[in-house]
Amino acid sequence: MKNNRLAMLLLGMLLIASLVSACAAPVAAPAAAPATGGDAAATEAAPAEADAARPYIPVISKGFQHQFWQAVKLGSERAAADYNVDITFEGPATEAEVDKQIEMLEAALAKNPAAICFAALDTQAANPLLEEAHSRGIPIVGFDSGVDSDIPVATAATDNIAAAALAADKMAELIGGSGKVAVLVHDQTSRTGIDRRDGFVNRIAEAYPDIEIVNVDYGGGDHLRSTDLAKAVIQANPDLKGYFGANEGSAIGVLNAVAELGKEGEIVVIGYDAGAQQKEAVRSGVMAGAITQNPIGIGYKCVEAAVKAINGEEVDPVIDTGFFWYDASNMDSEEIAPLLYD
Amino acid sequence: MATAETTLTTGKQSIFRSSAAQKLLAFAALIVIFVVFSILSPFFRTPENVVNILLATAVNGVLALGVTFIITTAGIDLSVGTVMTLSAVMTGLAISIYGLPVPVGILVGVLTGSTAGLINGLVISRMRVPPFIATLGMMMIARGLALVLSTIETGTVKPIYFSDTPVFRQITMGSVLSPLLSPIAPGVNVPNAVLILFIAALIAAFILAKTVLGRYTVAMGSNEEATRLSGVNVANWKTAVYALGGTFSGLAGVMIASRLNSAQPALGVGYELEAIAAVVIGGTSLSGGQGTVLGTIIGAFIISTLTNGLRIMNVPQEWQFVVTGLIVILAVYLDILRRRRS
Missing domain, CATH: 3.40.50.2300 (Response regulator)
Incomplete structure (x- = not known):
């Protein structure tokens, strides 16, 4: 019995070892692949000898x-x-x-x-x-x-503060300079979370006295939680005119919430970063636009x-x-398109 | 601890009686929470918001159903959240990358969960690894695999979208109930996800109360040794329970992928604790031998109602965690008090 267990343990370790060694090779390959680009043959032999230098x-x-x-x-x-x-x-x-x-x-x-x-x-x-x-x-x-x-x-x-301030300016422009807006951020402790929140909130406070920020909340960038969270906020504020999602997960959460409540077009959604879903929403107009880094x-x-x-x-x-504002009109331009990842 | 054990050995009848009381208690708590929020906010008590709460419960509720069985055997499953994510990614791979029909993709997702659960069960019952450790390991493995599998298409970690199969989103977000409900409650759109939750709960309740598997689940949790001595193949049945738990995680994976219209490979951490909280609030004892499906569903509703209500009240998120934590402790404490009395 005891021997059996020992044998199983050894077998298990052997399995894990072989798995790790099998995985190690393909993991190294993609790292090199984008680097080598066209002249793969030329650089392929190089790393081994150049390693030390x-x-x-x-x-x-x-x-x-x-x-x-x-x-x-x-x-x-x-x-x-x-x-x-x-x-x-x-x-x-x-x-x-x-x-x-x-x-x-x-x-x-x-x-x-x-x-x-x-x-x-x-x-x-x-x-x-x-x-x-x-x-x-x-x-x-x-x-x-x-x-x-x-x-x-x-x-x-x-410059996340300036980038979020640009989002605030766009929000003000799109909702006509007055009304209620809400902000959904990924967290309240990271530098980007703090800067984007403050950049947006402070800009609204300074420049747009008629705009009221009714809610600033944090969804951890988790798509599902952000969705349910944004839905509750929209539910509590039926006259909400705009919603800013400060990273990709937050922005998708806001988008889902707006779509699930059938408020497409009623709420101006502004996002941050890219990703296939956000890009599609911008293209179709459900998202007014977003900031890209x-x-x-x-x-x-x-x-x-x-x-x-x-x-x-x-x-x-x-x-x-740098950072840029993109919307349906410029997202396919030469300047913006390369910055938007899927 | 001593009191818990005495109640477990007092026989079948008291198990039914105490779980009935627990259901009542949890249900009363849910009603109280509902009434309080309804008084405090007019936006809380709208039909749309009730639907929001139902929908927000769906994924966690299905996860918690699986966990109910496992906790009833006096086990634990920490892997449900990431197994859910792995199942979502597998569904995505099957449907969007390998182009398999949607029903096949759903089956792949659900069976991925079953397989992970089966492995959990084998590791626990055959290799004698404690459930906490075995499922902790599976939690990490599933998380890693979900990330690895998401790189298949492009070489980088990225979500898998279901853009080419709009029908997939309808699985949770369509509404087969709406035509039936429209005469009673026009305009209220109850998404399928809610229906799936209730059907899954009915099936779970049936399995737990009416089948051999359910009886052995309770028996193993009450007294594993006695169950073994009465001729039950405990190892096999326990494996089956974990496989069943995994199946619910797989279903939850399909549901979250459908609702988000994408398989998000980085999601899922922390979902296991929310599911366990729902089970515990619902009156299933962590020391095993006692579990109720209705309690679990009520527990899941208590969590999502609290989250939704506190958010509508604009309570800062930091405090929402505190309140939810207090409720979990209070629920279990009330359960202990009640058992002491009986």
């Missing part, structure tokens, strides 16, 4: 499974290919897992990288490690929410800045990667 830059993001982060990852991989550096891209599963991110940063430091790209979930928590990196001469480049300290040589980010640009610029810092070149401390 190529600078290694870990990119530690705030997430990996959402499409926004996947777009940032794509950008950083493109920059890695263009500048001939090795990168790894990782991030915790949710934006609440500050501890997981710190572990990633510790592990990255242990690998003695040439530079680190970092989007802090919590700057205070990361500070001791950032100071260690600083004292060891490893340049830190912030991206997205950045790092709230003097240590980073540069930060590649969207430049996630590929964020990934690209942070790796680029890291390379420059490694080479001792001058780096702009603030790299504004």
Whole structure:
């Protein structure tokens, strides 16, 4: 009996080991694929011999499974290919897992990288490690929410406050400068959540005295919860004229709520970021428009800045990667279309 | 603890009596909550909002049905939320990527849940891994697999949309009841998701009360050793219970995919705790041997009614969590008090 169990345990471990080794190969491949592009044959042999010489830059993001982060990852991989550096891209599963991110940063430091790209979930928590990196001469480049300290040589980010203020201006314009609006945000603790909420709310307060914000709520970016939440808010405010969803999940939640209550066209919906559902809603007019960032640009610029810092070149401390308003009229334009991921 | 055990051994009759009292108690609580919110807000008591609450209960309610069986055996299932997500992604793969007919896709989703539940059951009954650990493992495995599978089409983690099969959304959001209801309540649109919840609940109630599986579920939870000694193949029946629980998660996966018109691979974490809360509020004892389907449905309604009502009242979300937490503790405490008295 005991032997049996031991044998099963060993068998299990063997299975897991073979599974991991089987998975490891295909995982590495897609990372290289977008980088190599057309001349796959030429670069294929290169990594093995160049490994030692190529600078290694870990990119530690705030997430990996959402499409926004996947777009940032794509950008950083493109920059890695263009500048001939090795990168790894990782991030915790949710934006609440500050501890997981710190572990990633510790592990990255242990690998003695040439530079680190970092989007802090919590700057205070990361500070001791950032100071260690600083004292060891490893340049830190912030991206997205950045790092709230003097240590980073540069930060590649969207100005979320200004972007949300633009959403507020558009909202005011579309509802005719007066009436009730509501705001649905992903959370009240992350930098992007705070900035987008404040950017929108403060702009309305300053510039549009006739617009009343009746509700600011948080749906965790979870599509289903955001939907039910927005429905309750619309139910409680039958004369609601506009609804701003401050990230993709929130915006989809608002869209679902409006559709399920049959209020398409009655409520002006403004979203944030892209994704196939949001794009379709903008195209069909159910969503008036949305703010898009430049996630590929964020990934690209942070790796680029890291390379420059490694080479001792001058780096702009603030790299504004830009934001844009898009609606049905301009979403297919050359300027906007490449920024909108599916 | 001692009191709990004595009630369990007092025989069949008292089990029925106490669960009836519990149902009454939970139902009274639901009525009180409903009346209070109705007095406080005119927007709460509209027929549309009642439909909102029903719809918001659907996914969590179906998850909680499965969990009811498992908790009745004195087990626990932490994997229901992510297994739901995995099932949603499998449905998406089947329908949107491999182009299988919608009914086949639904079957794939439901059976994915059954399979995950079956594996849970085998790990628990054959390998003797405690349910908490086995299903914790499955929770992570299902989450990972959902993310991995979502990359099949494009190489990056992304939702799978059901844009080419509009009928899929009708499964939960269409309304076969509307023509029947229109003479009594014109304009009230009860989505199919609500109907599915009630049919699933009827089936669950039937299985628990009228079948061998249901009887053994209760028996194993009351006294597993005695059940074994009376000649019941406990390992097999327990496996069946977990497979049944997984089947409900699979159904919930199809429902959430249909309602969101997309399979969101990053969703599902935290849903298991909400389902467990619904079961516990409904009077199913965590120490096993006692479970009621009606109680679970009422428990699920209490949670979604609270969430909806507090939101309509504009209570800040931070406090909504606090209130829901207090209700969970209070519900279980009342249950303990009642048992002490009897």
